[in-house]
Amino acid sequence: MVKKECIAMLLAGGQGSRLGILTKNIAKPAVPYGGKYRIIDFPLSNCVNSGIDTVGVLTQYRPLELNDYIGNGQPWDLDRMNGGVHILSPYQQMEGSQWYKGTANAIYQNIQFIDRYAPEYVLILSGDHIYKMDYSRMLDYHKDKKADCTIAMLEVPWDEASRFGLMLVREDGSIAEFEEKPKEPRSNKASMGVYVFTWKVLREYLLLDEADAASSNDFGKDLIPRMHSDGRGLFAFPFDGYWKDVGTIESLWDANLDILNPKIDLDLSDENWKIYSNSPASPPHYLAVGARVQNSIIAEGCTVEGSLDYSVLFANVSVGKGAEVKYSIVMPGTVIEEGACVQYAIVAENTRIGARAVVGECPEDVSNRDDWGVAVVGSGLSIGAGSVVKAKTMVENDIAEGTK
Amino acid sequence: MVKKECIAMLLAGGQGSRLGILTKNIAKPAVPYGGKYRIIDFPLSNCVNSGIDTVGVLTQYRPLELNDYIGNGQPWDLDRMNGGVHILSPYQQMEGSQWYKGTANAIYQNIQFIDRYAPEYVLILSGDHIYKMDYSRMLDYHKDKKADCTIAMLEVPWDEASRFGLMLVREDGSIAEFEEKPKEPRSNKASMGVYVFTWKVLREYLLLDEADAASSNDFGKDLIPRMHSDGRGLFAFPFDGYWKDVGTIESLWDANLDILNPKIDLDLSDENWKIYSNSPASPPHYLAVGARVQNSIIAEGCTVEGSLDYSVLFANVSVGKGAEVKYSIVMPGTVIEEGACVQYAIVAENTRIGARAVVGECPEDVSNRDDWGVAVVGSGLSIGAGSVVKAKTMVENDIAEGTK
């Protein structure tokens, strides 16, 4: 096994329960985004574009679907003999076995995997964020600072700061103090959950953390604070591009529509920082004679006979005659029949929206603004012809024809 | 996902505890065999040579090492975009999770994986046997017989028959009766643990078997007998080549030395049925001026200065001046120092046999023949200079210099 300077460990995590029905059958990193991507395409593509060719994906929830999507890693050029992408689920050992307890425990259980590559540095990533980042620059910064741990940091608006783990940073970039979601933030410098560790040091702390019965075995809550109190070199690496947590329905919807907003700095067509994905073999999409498409993106294999406004169509979606799709995200393989209306909604994969059905509501049509929210239809469902799905509804079962 | 006619599921099983120290750090299918192979190379190569390009490897014990060995499947030409080799460990589901209970349960837990390829047939294999077999002929037989399940069958010597699951077979190849390790065998036709199932039928029985709380969820004990009592079409496919279970130290030793026995029908140099393996990048081996090698095989990267009789040297083994290796299996990376003697022994990987140490005994030098057996030295150990390891011993810890 040839030594690697830096390998990445991606915490693909649990179920992502705040995404409700969308993660019923798939792990959160496999949730579709942006017309042809899945969330995990972003950290994986960032790795490859940063020259990191070895990625462990840690998951214990629905690894099969993730495995299915990632396959042998070829779409990301990660089908390597030495290195490449590996899905790591918990496994049985001679002395018994256990599920991953926390983020640090998940890495602890895979020390042997990491040791195989004898890396000098380990990059810890999460599978929840949409962003483009050159990790090699962060790694250079880590080396320049001779840091033990470097944390990627983003300045967030002051009024949102209390939702984040915050850092007080000295002039030299070193971290003076941590605050976990404080009520009265003293900083707006938030941790992005992207860490570079010197492996020798991290390995030592993983063993310490595991030995500590009181620990919840979490990087942010336990391991990094322990390093900090031991006086280890912790540095913050500033990042100022687009970064979005897509952990909720609302934020997933926002993040998709951000692609259509010219004022937002997220360029998916940059030839020098491609986002790779495992796309189906579909022909180009077809716009019929009656189609009307405005400020939208459409993936391959779609057929559009109706109208589209400010929306994102994934592969192989069909929009029937007279159907309208507005401010909505329609995931692969879904069929929207004639005259149906999908607005302010997320429709999951392989769903059928029957003729003249109405899914979702415009905010201005809802009398009490608190009742408004994005409507969601789960995958594989059938919404009967003429039925109505109100704003903020999360549809988990088929809806019969004409249900209002 | 393109449909596959037949996919294979390889039950890589548990720890293989009868191999003791040899499976302390590795799953049984990863145990080295024949100078450059691991046991799993045989079923995997058989699959590829039979035109089966999709293999699920089911294991819950030490999947990491197996993963490490199998990598992306490239050595077996199983690094496919569609299909290829996949390690399948148990995983967490929304409704909880569990380890594999029995062989049938292991397949049950992976129904989703199999359904992805929508196969007509599923080949069930185990990872415990050394044999070369064209599964495509067995599949043709299964189709010709319009069978629901076809079981590969081997005639064993009558005096050994009671150690096997036996079958009474009618003239048309259909199975009349099963006997599981009977005291008084009425047949010498043993099951090899290789099954072809029509997937539709197997799927149905997996669900039935899982629903049956009294079942131990085993193919041989539960599922196949149930199919039999339901009158399903069960056929036996005769096989008459070399086949060896390598589940014990003695049988592993035997199976290795079988390669050196010209009377035994196991040709590993057949260009038309290659056994593929993941070999390290080592230069050719070197025989020094004082070397003496008789009836032995030597893998690449070895250096031999001593003498070798009826032995198997794996890659990168070194045998010092005046050292003797007789009727022994020496696994990769082990160093046998000057004047040491290794006889009737299996020495695991990366072990050091100190100068003038003696490992194992000749059967004729043991007064009570029952005290004789193959000596085994575990991986990574150091046997001190001048120390003595008796026959039948299983060394699990370092031995200090001069211990007798």
Added chain:
Amino acid sequence: MKANSVLGIIYSNAYDTALPELTGLRTMGSVPFAGRYRLIDFPLSNMVNSGISKVGVITKSNYRSLMDHLGAGKPWDLSRKLDGMFILPPFSGAGASGVYQCRIEALYGSLGFIKRCTDEYVVMCDCNVVCNMDLGRLFDAHRASGADITIAYQHGTAPALDDIMTFSFDDGGRINGASVFNGGTEDTDFSLNIFLMRKSLLERLVTEAAGLKMLDFETDVIIRNLGALKIHGFKADGYTRVIDSLQSYYSFSMELLDSGVRAGLFRPEGPVYTKPRDSMPAFYAWGSDAKNCLVASGCVIEGEVENSILFRGAHVSAGASVKNSILLQDTFIGANAKVSCVITDKRAVIRPGRNLSGAENYPFFVGKEIVI
């Protein structure tokens, strides 16, 4: 078809001269088609979808773009340790580096490769024939008839190409008459140049023909042997088009705007694989107006598009109008430009305000990287 039983052979330069505009800098195999494909993707996908795992691609000239497209064969899952895809550049003999003159010579030059393969059968395809054919059915028909050679054919107006054979059959489907087509518009049964036979037979036929300095596969090998060999036809009944000119390239492309025609070429059970570009989905801006068009990923549409095919990365600026046209990869149409009945090659640029117009039966062709 059984794995490892059939070797695929593709001629990447078949009938290059029929399409000089698009093959000036590339092989017929690397001519773009249907918005995101190259012509070689169709025979290659047909082979892979039928279970063929070893394909030799015979090249003659201009094959750099083909090699770029095929790479190590990964998109077709043909990057293998055993089997896989093999590009066969023109080496006619030791030390030399000649260029093949004809099909027999090309096969003869690749005979070493063909002989080393252990497959029992061989199937050969040309790149100017676009179809989505289950070669397994061809194979089954071949075995059922007990023929020595089976040739796929189509009924209709034969393409205007040299050496295209037309056939007549006996009642059992055996070809009992064949001639090389010489123009004419009446319907015939004409060869699609998809040949299936035992590999050993091909080896023998090619060695004999080369020894006799025969040059023409159709006349000297097939037609000559109609008596001695049992040669059967296999009628292609699905979508099948033979490109014989820029006009037919244009009309076969335009046909794809019909959903029925598209369904024939893109069958769910026979996906067409191609090299991915990893560009983002197509973007339609506010104010764009697109209808009856086939649009690939990576396109940006700000203006008007109608009855057209846009390949990956094409850009139609605001105020521009594209009608009845085919824009190959990365074509840029400047603001307020008007194009109608135009085929633009890769990376062509139509400057703002330009007005280009061809005719439906005689499209205007703009060459690769040309700036107008």
Added chain:
Amino acid sequence: MKANSVLGIIYSNAYDTALPELTGLRTMGSVPFAGRYRLIDFPLSNMVNSGISKVGVITKSNYRSLMDHLGAGKPWDLSRKLDGMFILPPFSGAGASGVYQCRIEALYGSLGFIKRCTDEYVVMCDCNVVCNMDLGRLFDAHRASGADITIAYQHGTAPALDDIMTFSFDDGGRINGASVFNGGTEDTDFSLNIFLMRKSLLERLVTEAAGLKMLDFETDVIIRNLGALKIHGFKADGYTRVIDSLQSYYSFSMELLDSGVRAGLFRPEGPVYTKPRDSMPAFYAWGSDAKNCLVASGCVIEGEVENSILFRGAHVSAGASVKNSILLQDTFIGANAKVSCVITDKRAVIRPGRNLSGAENYPFFVGKEIVI
């Protein structure tokens, strides 16, 4: 070296003429060496081990065996979606298929490929130089000195090849004098033809040289530019051998029977990758007598072997004796045959009882598939 920063270029046909016996049917790159390798494995593994992920292999002629060996590049982990290995066959221009005459023309013919690569640097190697060199150290030296070009050199007797440069240096390591070697046995600092420079510089130098119809890279590009460019030397201090004849091929091979020499070529931190053959380990029968020999997998030894190198699949029958010899792949030595100071090419057969004997300074060569 940073990923994606250095492009590797390998000349597979470098100095073919120095070894006519072994390059009659193959490139220098596909000449077998050290029991299981081909010469190209050494520069290719050096590049891969240094983190280079994109390698262009320039070919001129006889490259079919090279293509067979390299396949899709998997053994070197160079079968990639992005980057990977690219075989650059001789296409000198659109439509033509000329054969490169010289290094400049070869580079010029590959300039399109080189320009499309996004790497900042380029390193070039020849296949007749066998070494296990950490190119990362060459790169570090290049950056530390601020040189425009760095050339690896060795101190000793220069090989008897055309156009080998010998250098003199100033105190800072810059080459201040160079000439093309013209024979002689005194020790000099001679070029290993391993060049490292910015890719943009190479593009400029090659374009200029081709424009001026210059033919000789060494004289016209390097020596001419000693004043205008800062060209530094990098002394190779590990195992390095330059094959210049069958005699040196034989003596460099025999040297490998010395464990110290082997340790220099096969460093644990720089594994040498090659195409696997998946043959079983070597088998030594009862009655065999082998000593001081290097033996690859797949060999069967029933007779006597001494001071020899046996490539994969070689077979020494009972009663036969092989001394001071090199048996390439699948050589068969019949019963009771005696061979001494012989090099047998691939699949040569020495019939039972034959007695062949060459001299240590003039080995006897038996060609590929020859039966004696």
